[in-house]
Amino acid sequence: MLISPAHAQAVDAAAGGMQSGLLQLLPLALIFVVFYFLLIRPQQKRMKAHREMLTNVRRGDVVVTSGGIIGTVTKVMDAELQVEIAEGVKVKVAREMLASVNAKTEPSKPVKEKEDTKESV
Numbered sequence: 001m002l003i004s005p006a007h008a009q010a011v012d013a014a015a016g017g018m019q020s021g022l023l024q025l026l027p028l029a030l031i032f033v034v035f036y037f038l039l040i041r042p043q044q045k046r047m048k049a050h051r052e053m054l055t056n057v058r059r060g061d062v063v064v065t066s067g068g069i070i071g072t073v074t075k076v077m078d079a080e081l082q083v084e085i086a087e088g089v090k091v092k093v094a095r096e097m098l099a100s101v102n103a104k105t106e107p108s109k110p111v112k113e114k115e116d117t118k119e120s121v
């Protein structure tokens with residue numbers, strides 16, 4: 001026995017202290033991972049979908065504002081939309097205040113001119 005028992009216990013305690021320190025951080029890391037996948041990531045997806053919805057609003061879409069007003073978009077500007085909420089009643093709404101788009105209109109397709117086709121004889 002070259003190493004005294006007291007010295008051997010001190011070396012084991014130092015190695016054990018290092019492992020227990022890492023084991024104490026493991027639950028915090030697991031909590032962060034759970035929060036990321038259950039809270040942060042889904043919220044980022046919702047924000048991305050909402051941002052995309054706001055950029056794709058077109059004239060003729062039926063929208064719901066965050067205040068609960070339902071109307072049809074009559075004019076699209078950069079930061080604002082003109083929404084008709086009743087016949088002849090138009091209001092300006094900030095684009096960010098839209099909660100959802102209920103009825104999406106189809107994008108208008110460019111009209112192609114008919115080409116004269118000549119039959120070969």
